[in-house]
Amino acid sequence: METILTEPVAGPVINALRSIGYNPRTAIADIIDNSIDAKAKKIKLQFEYNDGNGYIQIIDNGNGMDLTEIQNAMSIGSKDPRNERGDKELGRFGMGLKTASFSLGKRLSVISKKNDVLVERCWDLDYVSQTNRWDLFTEIPLEVRSNIAEITSICGTVVYIDKLDRFMRAGHNPILANSFFSKVDRIYNHLSFVFHTLINEDLCIEINENSLDAWDPFLSSHDYTNPLRPRVLKDGIGKIKVSTYILPHASYLTPKEYKQAGGIKGWNEHQGFYIYRENRLLHFGNWLDIFPKDQASQLARVRIDITNKSDELWHVDIKKSMVSPPDNIKSQLKAIAREARDISKQVFYFRTQSNTSDTTVRSNINTWRQEDNETGTVFKLNRSHPLLQRIIEDVSDETVKNLKMFLKLVELGSPANIVIIPKVEEEKVQQISESDKSLISELANMYKQLMDSDSLDELTNIILMTPSMEKFNRNTIKFVIEEKDYAGDN
Ligand SMILES: Nc1ncnc2c1ncn2[C@@H]1O[C@H](COP(=O)(O)OP(=O)(O)O)[C@@H](O)[C@H]1O
Ligand SMILES: [Mg+2]
Known part of the structure; x- marks a missing residue:
């Protein structure tokens, strides 16, 4: 032609x-x-x-x-x-x-x-x-x-x-x-x-x-930085090395170290993946559309090393500033990011010294742990804390029961767990979950003994005043207490 x-x-x-x-x-x-x-x-x-x-x-x-x-x-x-x-x-x-x-x-x-x-x-x-x-x-x-x-x-x-x-x-x-x-x-x-x-x-x-002084975003030589076990992924062409660092809580850094580690854009903007090609940084400052940035994840920085053989697969652009991992790698990065973000949250909220890579030990000595449910994040007291375990072994069953009930009240009243909910005006009995039902019955039992009273109105009043109970109306509480009585004390 x-x-x-x-x-x-x-x-x-x-x-x-x-x-x-x-x-x-x-x-x-x-x-x-x-x-x-x-x-x-x-x-x-x-x-x-x-x-x-x-x-x-x-x-x-x-x-x-x-x-x-x-x-x-x-x-x-x-x-x-x-x-x-x-x-x-x-x-x-x-x-x-x-x-x-x-x-x-x-x-x-x-x-x-x-x-x-x-x-x-x-x-x-x-x-x-x-x-x-x-x-x-x-x-x-x-x-x-x-x-x-x-x-x-x-x-x-x-x-x-x-x-x-x-x-x-x-x-x-x-x-x-x-x-x-x-x-x-x-x-x-x-x-x-x-x-x-x-x-x-x-x-x-x-x-x-x-x-130029090299600026190390991972604070890798700081005593309280927690480097997790490095991982090697395969993208089909080359080996991808992934190293996760959980930076120390601010209280373990001097003001100067804190400012420096905040980098050019500040702590929040420096969380996430850092992608290096042949040791040269291409991209940083987010979780690559896998997760959004959030304050409590700001201690997690994850280094990814690729070679120049993976350029096409990772869509390295002409300016060498944009890059996007292939799908099979993305799903593995998601699991790595999830773990890094979880540990960052623990350190961020609880100021744990993140200097061991054994997360089970670390979460054991936290007094609080975080649980995500459909309504958001709630904080639970760590019932397996070694000190609590020892107290439980030393005291009578009756005291253990009271202690546990008290811990539950502390948990419900924790400022982080209190959600402001408008007073429920409607007096129709609400649909409530089995776990809420048993919580109300437990509270009713405890107050019954504490106040030495059987009065349904008095019990209902005090339960309504308990943190996290404001989402229920009076008739619902009464209904649960009566239903339980009707079903027999179990
Ligand atoms: N500072 C330099 N010293 C020696 N060679 C250079 C230098 N800068 C550019 N070159 C040569 O010019 C070529 C083109 O550079 P460039 O346009 O940046 O494209 P690329 O780096 O992708 O090859 C390089 O491959 C190299 O051979
Ligand atoms: Mg060039």
């Missing part, structure tokens, strides 16, 4: 490429990925305000590129995403260098040194729009040359972005210096987080001469 070569028109394609959804933080992270792939040990970022005519440069001492490599690097879609990537490689679509840079500014200049040979290329989108052709400059312009860093190491690369219309303009005016630098601060925090597993003695990242 006949075909006609129909090349994309340069002008409109540029604007589409500039707007695929990077923000400055994700864009810079994507450019740093390339330096890490090139085995750089030192990556220096420089953000210059330059009187409103600013520039950004990323200088690395990685492997560098020769002429063919730099020419490929600058072409749009330089690698096929279907080809297998090298081990640990962070690249994906062969687009990042260009799309990330263009999301910040209109001119991208790259110089690189390999085997002592310097090579360079430059894209200027103003020129591409003007000519409507993908014409790449083989030399970088003079005004860039006067600012661009010199490569002092034996090999390395400098990526220089200017004409920063996106990064440093609001409408027609350049942004003010302080908002420029607060953007840089946000980038600093983001990168300390995204690359925290990779920053070590072999990799140093600096922004305007401040080196």
Whole structure:
């Protein structure tokens, strides 16, 4: 069949490429990925305000590129995403260098040194729009040359972005210096987080001469952090490592530790899954639509490690900021998340020291436990607490009975269990469950003995005043007491 070569028109394609959804933080992270792939040990970022005519440069001492490599690097879609990537490689679509840079500014200049040979290329989108052709400059312009860093190491690369219309303009005016630098601060925090597993003695990242401190969201070296047993899942292509951490209750952290562990978005926004691809953080801050976020689950942070072989299966997007697990993994993650959230709730409400991974021991020494039923969460006293067990062994049966009844009243009156329910006006006998019926009879028996009274009205009055009984009306209570009497004391 006949075909006609129909090349994309340069002008409109540029604007589409500039707007695929990077923000400055994700864009810079994507450019740093390339330096890490090139085995750089030192990556220096420089953000210059330059009187409103600013520039950004990323200088690395990685492997560098020769002429063919730099020419490929600058072409749009330089690698096929279907080809297998090298081990640990962070690249994906062969687009990042260009799309990330263009999301910040209109001119991208790259110089690189390999085997002592310097090579360079430059894209200027103003020129591409003007000519409507993908014409790449083989030399970088003079005004860039006067600012661009010199490569002092034996090999390395400098990526220089200017004409920063996106990064440093609001409408027609350049942004003010302080908002420029607060953007840089946000980038600093983001990168300390995204690359925290990779920053070590072999990799140093600096922004305007401040080196990044790795920020560990799991507080993994804190004594009271509870790391649960790691799990390995299989997605059909690679192994997925899942490590759950329950962070310490706030009362076990110093104010400084607490603030730091709250991260860039605060405790509540940092709960959930953290997905790492080749040790680089892709996504965090929720339970991937499996569960909603809630306050009491904020201590649970679950690290998921995937390799670059699982990219397609996990829908890793072009910006490397979105990811979505395949269905078979999702159901396993649900069980893991449920356990993590449950333990987080226990620690959050009861301030338990979560420093053992044996949940049964831990829940045994809690005085309260949480139970979820159809109306929500209720709190029950832990009847198997070792101290309570010992008291029960030591006292008479009669005292055990009274003690248990008292515990029940404490439970019913717990502020967390009291639900404000409008007074029931209707005097018709209500439909009530068997368990409520037996609770009312138990209360009636207890009050009968305590008050030494058989009066139906007196018993009904005091039961109505008992916490959690306000949902029943007088006739219902009377009916249950009488029915029980009628059925015979059992
Ligand atoms: N800092 C760098 N050092 C060495 N090579 C680089 C650097 N940046 C980019 N490259 C080369 O350019 C190619 C294209 O980069 P990019 O557009 O980000 O796509 P990808 O990272 O998906 O391959 C990389 O695969 C790499 O070969
Ligand atoms: Mg890349």
